[in-house]
Amino acid sequence: MLIVAYPILSSIIRSLTDRQTKGFTFDNYTYFFTRPLEIRNILFTLGVVVVTVVLAMVFAYLLALYLRFSKSKISRLIGGLYLIPRFIPGLVAIYAMMIIIRDSGVINRISQLFGYNFKPGLMYNEKGLIIMNLWFNIPFAALIITSGLSAIPDSIIEGARDVGAGRWRTFIHMILPLSIKDVFVSATFVFMANVGSFTTPFLIMGASSPKMLGIALFEQFNIYMDYEKTSALSVIMFLICSVSAAVYIYTNLKEKEWEK
Template identity: 65%
Template sequence: MSKTLKQKLVAYALVLPAFLVVMLTVAYPIVSAVIQSFQDEKTGAFTLDNYAYFFTEPAQRMNILYTLFVVIATVVIALVVAYLLALYLRFVHSGIAKSIGTLYLLPRFVPAMCAVYAMITIIRDSGLINRIGLHFGMDLKLGLMYHANGMIIMNLWFNIPFAAMMITAGLGAIPDSIIEAARDVGAGKFKVFTSMILPLSLKDVIIAGTFVFMTNVGSFTTPYLMGGNSPKMLGIALFDQFNKYLAYNRSAALSVIMFLLCSVSAGVYIYTNLKEKDWEQ
């Protein structure tokens, strides 16, 4: 046996335990769920009824559309606010900017349950904002509880710091020298932004958007505590199918649907990374 072959066998032997763990804990459950999603609950025969149910039943179809609305709104608003915050942190050198740069990641370290309950005590109709308003003779009822707007606000609380962190890292990789060179030849701030800063940071914005999208498609804590009874986010709909109705085959089908929704975002992420050289050019 050659020395090269021995080295390859040793390498494969070292990787094998991790590979088996991944196959047993990730690959096998995915394959099992896909197979189960095409089986009839009573007979086990092949069927598409489990998928048809979620696209033909009005309530279930509304759940999908509702989830997409909340997630897309979260992605768009989070990216816009995070990009503006990242620009401020990157190009403004002041004490306030440094303080914000130190504090803006704190929401990432707050447990989700605690953060949601804290938000509820503030925005509910009898919460902090309402009590402050009563002192000034105003009965302020925001109507954000059990509403899409409330969940979007809560999602932004979690996702803006995350997106800003990724975009700030991308902006930090832009050399000051090329910006100064553009200014030296007469380019204004808007021209520098549109022709240099935005193109060089767009890849990081897209990647941040893909992560925010995938994180919120299957979110559970915020919709469970702040969402209404109808329509529901897909994470809650999946919980109901599995735990309340014991419809395991439909649960598997909904899991696959959620996976396919996330795979679109994952595809954008992979494509963006494969085109890294094109972005650099």
């Protein structure tokens, strides 16, 4: 109640307070849905987050399938390496990636050895931000999905093949239904983590516009010191995240339904 409920309630009350008169107002919310720049920030954040979630789930699921059903030496090697990003501090990883992808970075220098001057163009735009998000989130999502796939007994898959089901039918009718819940769970965590992210977009995007909501929140609080608008933006971000939270709760409550 003290560390979760009270701060949320306090933010809601302050978001409905006029900065000058201290009276009740919806102006703090109106500000974010009427100003073109703020609308672009919201749409930009949602676009980046949705693309990150979709791509992360696709690659994470394929990786998890490979790690679960492949017995090769390469799969064992990847199984020991894919979790490394989870143990590297975020700032270290971001700066390392910046050294590689910036226009004067490692990729550009390698291209110059072959007579080219290739500039990736991945800094200060959403492409570099999404790539960095995937670097962080694919291992995390794959960890959850792999755990779910590992819980599927081999006997179920062997039984399906014994009655003539091919790989595709086994996947569609057996593996996917039994693992889809874990996909939704990992997607909710990736979604919520990226809606309010600050470090990655701040370093990759810089001061360019539009901004992720985490940076916009930072500016309202630290630069403009408008705590009422900061509270309103916090509530907006909370409502956006509550959508994925609802999906998370639904998938857990319907666990038996997924199995059916």
